[in-house]
Amino acid sequence: MINPQDLPIDIHSNKLLDWLISRRHCQKDWQKDVLVVREKIKNAILDMPESDEIVELLQGAYINYFHCLRIVEILQDTEKDTRNFLGYYSSQRMKDWQEIQSLYKRNNLYLAESAQILQRIVQYEIPALKKQITKAEQTLEETVRKEKDYCKQAEDGRKIYEKELTRLGIQGHSLRAELLALAADLPSFFAKLTTEIVGLKEPYEYCVNFRHYVYQRSDLPVKLLPLISLILRRGVQPTTFEYKYGVAPDSVETPSYDLLLKRDKKPSNDDIDFCEDCIDFGDAESIEFPEDDLQIDVVADSSGLVVEAVARGEDALGVVENLTTQKVIRNELDELLAFLMMRKEDEERETSSDIFIQGFEKRPAEISKVSSSKLDSWISQVRAVLDQLRDPQKNYLVQIRSSPQYVEKLVEEIESKRELEGRYKKMQALMIEKQDEARKQITKVSQELQAVQNSTRTLQKQLEKDISMKYDGRKVNIVGGITAALASR
Structure with a gap:
């Protein structure tokens, strides 16, 4: 038969205080008595002998009955x-x-207080410390991931910036x-x-002659391809002023980009010499010109006759370099190309009706002498000119030359790409700093948890x-939540 004395007493840690009260080891109103003891401990610790062990006992942990026993043992030596x-x-x-020791023993007050301390530590303090460590570990893991992301984004930002510089052909x-x-x-x-x-x-x-032939007259009210006609008549690139007002300006005030260059944040002589001798903008240089400068200055005599006209701003640009013209x-040119392609198709068509019409039709020599192969050659010429006018790189350069606002917009876009790398590097450094903080917190709280x-x-x-x-030496086990609380993480 099993001896009851050999059976252990298992007490759940969360029910320890209730168990002590129900077994009448402690009184229900023990808390009012413990307040008196706590007040005496508060006064007693103000006058203590110099002892490293006492200092260690008084620091950190909540002083309980068992600490008091050890303090009395130390005082027996020092006193x-x-x-x-x-x-x-x-x-x-x-x-x-x-006296404190005696008060603790009265009605087993120390058991009630120690049980409450144990329950509080198991239910609240240890879980809170573990939660802090878990949160710090999650923060560490997240910041490590973000650091890698920001590092990659910084590298991508640098590549985007370098790619943009390469695309633009600048340093x-x-x-x-x-x-x-x-x-x-x-x-x-x-x-x-x-x-x-x-x-x-x-x-x-050929287009003009064919038009005259079709309409059987040369004094048509609408002028054919007026801007190309002006270029052909002049033989050189006319100004926008001449195209708009029908007369060549007496003087053209060619602009300069000096004001725009002064806005560069960095010196322009680091690796490239951008002096005026290095940049030749020809006869139609551009500067930063506001819309108020797009005007015509005229000087007239008393009869009202205009004797001088000055072209400024966009009017000073040639018709080929002005984005509008x-x-x-x-x-x-598209209109001319469409006409030539239509004429080529007409010349190469050989239906019976076309052959019949050609037998009766009498065209002027300047039209009839143009063969299909000649039309094909002209089509290639027109397409070659259009391809150059539609070249994205050239159009981009024309915008730079003719629009200071476009230059400023382009500079802002490039600088924003340049700032990407720096911005992500700062975020990366911040993540590294947060990692250090998280590691320190993990170490600190882990040590605190270990001590508790x-x-x-x-x-x-x-x-x-x-x-x-x-219970006459019968084995007692405090089990339950305390087992998980004291287990390693």
Whole structure:
């Protein structure tokens, strides 16, 4: 038969205080008595001897009955000179702590308080510390991931910036000056393009002659391809002023980009010399000009006769380099190309009705002498000019040359791409800083948790021992939530 004395007493840690009260080891109103003890402890710790162990006991942990026992043991050594022959101490320190010890033992007050301390630590303090560690570990994991993301984004930002510089063909030392330098060879391009447009004189005349033939008159009210006609008549690139007002200006105030260059944040002489001698903008240089400057200055005598006209701003630009008139040129060339392709199709069509009509039709020599192969050659010429006018790179350079606002917009876009890398590097550095903080917090809280768990194990054993003494040495186990609380993470 099993001896009941051999069976252990298992007490759930969360029910320990209730168990002690229900077994009448402690009183229900124990809390009012413990307040008196806590007040005496508060006063007693103000006068303590110099001892490293006492300092360690008084720091951190909540002082309980078992701490008081150890303090009394230490005082027995430090206050031994105050002990009389009867075994009593005259030291007030010893008297205070012996009184505290006596009050704790009365009605097993120390068991109730220690049980409450144990329950609070198991149910609240240890879970809270573990939660802090878990949160710090999650923060560490998240910041490590974000650091990698920001590192990649910083690298991508750098590549985007370098790719943009490569696309634009600049180095990025002095953005405005370098962008303007890209347009330095535009005057020669405009001159070459004007020459090629002038080379379209034959197809233009063919179009005019065919028009006269169809309408059987030459004094038509609508002028055919007026802007191309002006270029052919002049033989060189006319100004926008001449196209708009029908007369050549007496003087053209060619602009300069000096004001725009001064806005560069960095010196423009780092790796590229952008002096005025290096950038030749030809006869139609551009500057930053507001809309108020787009005007015509005229000087008239008393009879009202205009004797001088000055072209400024966009009016000073050639018709090929002005974005507005360039669109007109493209439209007129498209019109000419459509006519030539239609004529080529008519010439190559060989239906019976076409052959019959050609037998009776008498065309002027300047029309009839043009063969299908000649039309094909003219079509290729017109397409070559249109391809150059529609070249995205050239159009981009023309915008740079003719619009300071476009240059500023382009500079802002490039600078925003340049700032991407720096912005992400700052975020990366911030994540590294947060990682260090999280690691420090994990280390600190882990040490704190370890200390609390160690003190809790000690308190658990002390309670198990004292409760066991009340049951003639029968084994006592405090189980339940305390097992999980004291387990390693």
